[in-house]
Amino acid sequence: MLDNVGTAAPVLILLGPPGAGKGTQARVLEEKFGLVQLSTGDLLRAAVAAGTEAGLAAKAVMEAGDLVSDEIVINILRDRLQDDDCAKGVILDGFPRTTVQAEALDVLLAESGQKINAAISLEVEDAAMVTRISGRYTCGACGEGYHDEFKQPAKDGVCDKCGGTEMKRRADDNAETVASRLEAYHAQTAPLIAYYDGKGALQTVDAMGDIKAIAGNLSAIVEKATA
Numbered sequence: 402m403l404d405n406v407g408t409a410a411p412v413l414i415l416l417g418p419p420g421a422g423k424g425t426q427a428r429v430l431e432e433k434f435g436l437v438q439l440s441t442g443d444l445l446r447a448a449v450a451a452g453t454e455a456g457l458a459a460k461a462v463m464e465a466g467d468l469v470s471d472e473i474v475i476n477i478l479r480d481r482l483q484d485d486d487c488a489k490g491v492i493l494d495g496f497p498r499t500t501v502q503a504e505a506l507d508v509l510l511a512e513s514g515q516k517i518n519a520a521i522s523l524e525v526e527d528a529a530m531v532t533r534i535s536g537r538y539t540c541g542a543c544g545e546g547y548h549d550e551f552k553q554p555a556k557d558g559v560c561d562k563c564g565g566t567e568m569k570r571r572a573d574d575n576a577e578t579v580a581s582r583l584e585a586y587h588a589q590t591a592p593l594i595a596y597y598d599g600k601g602a603l604q605t606v607d608a609m610g611d612i613k614a615i616a617g618n619l620s621a622i623v624e625k626a627t628a
């Protein structure tokens with residue numbers, strides 16, 4: 402993306418606490434609008450699995466539910482944004498999470514002649530988050546998300562999308578870590594709502610209801626913001 406100065410590929414940000422549905426909705430938008438979902442959580446988990454220097458530094462922090470350092474996350478995102486596929490436009494899922502990251506993103510985008518089309522805040526109640534997070538799992542092959550209570554595959558243990566049979570649960574999706582992650586969200590990430598409101602880029606969506614209904618509302622916002 403950084404090489405495509407002036408192409409004005411869309412840049413969307415999904416804001417919201419852990420469990421708000423950012424990843425689920427980003428996948429829907431990715432398919433519908435031909436954009437690329439960029440999840441810093443996924444990038445960090447890949448770095449941990451690969452045992453890179455950044456991954457080694459991030460592992461314990463992620464397991465505790467705290468935020469990884471701005472430096473590590475900004476570097477990982479900057480590298481990923483340089484990949485060719487990002488020229489189609491991106492949906493940032495889980496980045497930025499601090500004001501330092503938001504400011505770094507503004508600089509990165511300005512360097513490539515781009516700007517944020519919309520920062521969409523997924524509004525949810527904290528009380529629902531523990532149930533949402535502790536019941537979720539994904540297909541190990543394609544990443545499709547499922548939930549013990551809210552979204553089961555048609556055939557138990559088999560992915561509806563790709564037929565994969567290896568389902569994964571995240572190490573940090575447990576009640577204790579969720580509490581720290583929510584705390585980090587309120588202390589460090591929630592101030593970004595005012596940050597983007599101040600730039601006239603903020604949109605909000607009620608994210609407590611049905612996944613498909615929320616996707617419809619989000620799509621309408623994205624259509625307008627990228628028109």
Ligand code: AMP
Pocket residue numbers: 419440441442443445462463464466467468469470471474494495496497498499502573582
């Ligand atoms: P997520 O998959 O977005 O829920 O992120 C999982 C974990 O990765 C978080 O609890 C943080 O420890 C770390 N992480 C992901 N994105 C960021 C970010 N933008 N800044 C700091 N830490 C992050």
